[in-house]
Amino acid sequence: MVSGIPVITMSTLGSNGRFGNQLFQYAFLKIYGKRHQLQVETPPWIGQYLFGHQDPPITRQLPMIQQNSYRLDLDHIAKSQIPFKNVDFWGYFQYHTSYYAPEKDYFRSLFKPVPAIEFRMRKVFNRLRAKGKTLVGLHLRRGDYGTYGPHSNFFIAPSEWYKEWLRGFWGTLDKPVLFIASDEPDKVLGDFSEFHPVTSNDVCGCFPEASFYPDFYVLSHCDHVAISNSSFSFAASMLNERGKLFVRPYPLESKLIPFEPWNSEVLIRTPETIL
Template sequence: MVKRLGQLGNRLFTFAHVIANSIENGYSVINPNLDQYASYFECSSTNNFNGYPISVRLFKSTLFNKVTLPLDKKIIFNLASSFTNTFIKNSSIKFITDQDNDYEMNSPHFIENAKNKTVIAHGWLFRDKKNFNKHADTLRKLFKPIELHRTNVNNLIHTCRKECEILIGVHMRKGDYATFRGGEYYYDTTTYVSKLLNIKELLESRYNKISFLICSNEPVDVEAFTTKGLTVHLGTNHFIEDLYSLAECDYIIGPPSSYSTWASFYGNKPICILRNKEQLIKLEDFEVYLYKGY
């Protein structure tokens, strides 16, 4: 994989799809594009993926890996692809791009090349629509955070659950969402308060003590929630710990984001995607994320 794939959620999903396809079809994978996130996960931090032929390092030398980290791999891909296609016939190297659309890795073309050649893949939408769900449990094991972050997550969740019967994870994504798609999914605090009250109303006939764990990339006005009778906790504000804390909640809610959908997938917990400010939340809107092509 030779293209940096946006932020953490996108990179995890793409890598997971590639791994699922490689396990199913028996070829090796090198993905250096987890780069700055690799140290946060047990397998990628040690480059030991439980015996699978998977690596996040291009070179054995740590120095070489650090030197190549900032390089623009898109430029390298285009130059190398052009050179190979122009001057080298019947090359053992195959360059494949997703062209910014879902690329079905189970196509005979891809599988044949992956098994018999060195495939250099460029893109963030390589997908295995059949085997992602099949190998879901293995993928969860391969992307377990390191012990430090697991401990911090466990401590936070333990604190939250001491005073509730059910815990709702809230991905309150702001920051970059102010400009993403013209701010379509950038919801103000008032909107989140109303949605949490909506959820509380749905659940209070079943549970006496309902708490919310809010994880955000901006400061949270806790008083705006508590004055409305909502019991809230805040995440640790570490992006790995917030992600895996959401995965430990009973339900998850948030705007469309690969970050919170990864939490749903990893924790096997139902998520409700908040697609607009006027959305009335229903319990049937919550479902565990598994790959459906979106």
């Protein structure tokens, strides 16, 4: 604690979920601290390397306050009129993005890469742009997701849904380039051969510090984006300032549907899976 300012921490930041989860956790922590004039302390996490964050380290163990719902009207943290102070938050904080929308610019500022990484990623993006004019990005999550099912948050949307969407407007685009981000590209690239897809492996050198980040960066700069039911590509959509269209898989209709990154649920959930 500095000069008597109350503190909030998240001791599990960096270990509770992957990159997309960590972005929402950090954004929640910083925005909550900003709204209520609280000091933020964090453990080491990948955002310090990518985005240059230099929050003070956690200085002491604080009582844990756990998120109990993704719904703004049910979660005791989100709906509390009295801010929590001197606590350690635990949760994923993937609320309906209307919660974060008033701080859209601040949210985006939190995840701007440091100049050295921006320079490397810009070179990757320019190589993609050299292949055409309109960049269409797909995020196809496979390896750590379960099988398709209407009652699972982590369903695998079939490639056919994405191909149907692409065929519906591909011919109207000016020199389109298809970019595919996937944890298992070898399993999906063949499905899209008619569109001659490109991956980060085709345009990016080795990035061992955060091998997932080139995919994330490109998705956050595409002209049209089709995501998985994943916080990774949803967060990239929130950071995307040039995107004209964002779509996501909707299992109850077996197709992709449009969504607004700053006015939507992060994950499509069914009543069986809502906390």
